[in-house]
Amino acid sequence: xxxxxxxxxxISVVEKEDVTLDCVYETRDxxxxxxxxxxxxxxxxxxxxxRNSFDEQNEISGRYSWNFQKSTSSFNFTITASQVVDSxxxxxxxxxxxxxxxxxxxxxxxxxxxxxx
Amino acid sequence: xxxxxxxxxxLVKRTGEKVFLECVQDxxxxxxxxxxxxxxxxxxxxxxxxxxxxxxxxxxxxxxSVSREKKERFSLILESxxxxxxxxxxCASTENRESRPQHFGDxxxxxxx
Numbered sequence: 001x002x003x004x005x006x007x008x009x010x011i012s013v014v015e016k017e018d019v020t021l022d023c024v025y026e027t028r029d030x031x032x033x034x035x036x037x038x039x040x041x042x043x044x045x046x047x048x049x050x051r052n053s054f055d056e057q058n059e060i061s062g063r064y065s066w067n068f069q070k071s072t073s074s075f076n077f078t079i080t081a082s083q084v085v086d087s088x089x090x091x092x093x094x095x096x097x098x099x100x101x102x103x104x105x106x107x108x109x110x111x112x113x114x115x116x117x
Numbered sequence: 118x119x120x121x122x123x124x125x126x127x128l129v130k131r132t133g134e135k136v137f138l139e140c141v142q143d144x145x146x147x148x149x150x151x152x153x154x155x156x157x158x159x160x161x162x163x164x165x166x167x168x169x170x171x172x173x174x175x176x177x178x179x180x181x182s183v184s185r186e187k188k189e190r191f192s193l194i195l196e197s198x199x200x201x202x203x204x205x206x207x208c209a210s211t212e213n214r215e216s217r218p219q220h221f222g223d224x225x226x227x228x229x230x
Contacts, residue, residue: 009157033216045207045221052216091159103148103167103211104175105219109159 002027004094006108013082014116021077021111023092029053031097034068034075035105039089051075053097082115089113120144123208123222131230136195138225140208146220147213149191151175151183154205154224166191167213198229 003026013019025034036048049059051068059066063080079086089112093105124139142149148167152160152175162175164183172183180202184192191210195202205226209219 035218037221043205043224043226045209047218047220050216050218103213103217103219104150104162104165107160109157 004108033095121222138193142210146210
């Protein structure tokens with residue numbers, strides 16, 4: 001079975017605080033891909049990052065960083081020095097690497113992040 | 118840039134009506150998807166398609182059907198709309214390669230009265 005859990009339903013922080021969004025996944029596939037998407041109030045899901053199961057290097061992109069740990073089946077997302085524009089719903093998703101799933105994603109339920117000025 | 122276009126941003130229909138939600142992508146993607154998004158439930162997959170005239174059920178296909186007559190267009194059909202189908206509907210597309218992300222449209226907020 002494929003499953004993604006985002007235990008944090010809502011998080012509120014004040015601008016300039018650091019915040020980490022948790023993502024835990026379950027899969028029996030040895031090869032898979034993990035994604036993070038951002039959904040601002042306008043509604044469109046925006047792709048942020050992709051990570052494959054063989055690459056456990058952490059990644060940093062500006063104020064965003066991602067920590068992938070296979071040992072704990074986690075793919076956490078940290079925003080450093082948060083800004084009001086970071087307010088959005090963030091989704092973590094899993095894509096097994098098998099032809100039968102045809103590229104479908106398994107989404108977590110999302111974390112609503114609110115950054116207050 | 119990939120563009121996924123959903124025909125309506127907001128739609129209001131009545132119970133029992135047949136409702137069509139249209140989605141068009143401009144990048145020749147093989148795979149297309151329809152999700153619904155409800156508060157607290159995240160995105161749930163309704164149907165997806167990997168080729169023209171091919172379709173697969175997702176996790177919640179009941180009450181819906183789909184049509185893919187052309188590669189770029191994927192339609193979601195509510196055969197007889199009911200109030201519990203009031204939701205945000207999101208269309209996505211992707212290449213048929215394992216690492217490619219899905220690209221999403223802006224969504225259609227559908228209200229069934």
